[in-house]
Amino acid sequence: MTTKRKVEVFSAGCPSCQTAIELVNRLACGSCEVSILDMNDINVAKRARDLGVRSVPAVAINGQLASCCSGSGIEEQALRWPRQA
Structure with a gap:
């Protein structure tokens, strides 16, 4: 018996996310169980945070x-404007 591979795609529904979903679906093997997860769902967002997701897709x-x-x-420091003396 083949072990299933659990593949989770974290998406915000944007065009880049859709492209990633299409790629994952195209590459998924016969033993892959692909789940598309909506980051607008608080439980999905918590799961993503626990896995270390910092951006989507x-x-x-x-x-x-x-x-x-x-x-x-995204890093906060990189977004800060340079301080002037």
């Missing part, structure tokens, strides 16, 4: 954030 496989999705995301 993001993909987790068997409960681990995929390496392509583990970037640092």
